[in-house]
Amino acid sequence: MTPPLPIRRLQHIAVSAVDPIQSRDFYRDVLGFREVERPPFNFRGAWLCAYGIQIHVIDRAAPRDQEIGAIDTRASHLAFEVEDPSVIVEILEGHGIPYLQRVNAGGIHQTFFHDPDGNPIEVAVYPADPPFLP
Numbered sequence: 001m002t003p004p005l006p007i008r009r010l011q012h013i014a015v016s017a018v019d020p021i022q023s024r025d026f027y028r029d030v031l032g033f034r035e036v037e038r039p040p041f042n043f044r045g046a047w048l049c050a051y052g053i054q055i056h057v058i059d060r061a062a063p064r065d066q067e068i069g070a071i072d073t074r075a076s077h078l079a080f081e082v083e084d085p086s087v088i089v090e091i092l093e094g095h096g097i098p099y100l101q102r103v104n105a106g107g108i109h110q111t112f113f114h115d116p117d118g119n120p121i122e123v124a125v126y127p128a129d130p131p132f133l134p
Contacts, residue, residue, distance in 0.1 A: 002094030011081040011124060012047075012054040016074060020044045023057045039106030043074075071100045071112045077120035085109050085125045 017023035024046035027033040033048035033055060044059040058074045082088065088111045092099045099113040109125040 002091055005080075005082065005091050005123065006084070006087065007080045007082060007123075009081055011079045011122075011126075012056050014056040014058055014074070014077050014079065014122075016060040016076050017045075017057050018060050020046060020057045020059045024048065027055055027057065039104060039108075041105060071098075071114070072120065073100070073110070073112055073122070075120050077112075077122055079122035079124060082123055082125060085111075088123050 015023060021044070024035060027046075027048045028035055031050070033050040033053075036047050036049050036054075038045065038047040038056075046057045048055045048057070056079075060074075089099070089101070092111070092113055097113050099111050101109070101111045103109050107127045111123045113121055113123075115121055
C-alpha cells in the first residue's frame, strides 16, 4: 500500500471572485487580514494573511489556463505545503490519481489534482524565504 502524503500544514485557501478588489477589501477591512506581496501573475487578485491563515483571492473573470485540461488551477481549492517534491508524484501515481505539475511565476512547484468528489487540491513546495509569504 502506498503511504499517505507527508503534509506539513494547510498553506492557503483560494477564493474565486468576480471582483477581486472588492473581495480583497472585505477580507482586509472586515475580517482583519493584511495584504501581502504576490507573484506577478497575469490576472488580478490579492494574497492576504492573518491568524496563521493565508487567503488567495483570484479573479474569476480572467482567462483560464488552457493547457491544464480538466484541472482548473484558479478554482477554489485547498492547498497544502510539503517539503519533499519527489514523493508527490509517487504517491499520486500509486493511487492512480491524475495530476498537473508546474512551476509558477513565484518559483513555487505546484501539483494539482482532485479529491474523489472533484474538489481541487494543490500540493506545493515553496522556495526558501520567498518575498510573497509572511
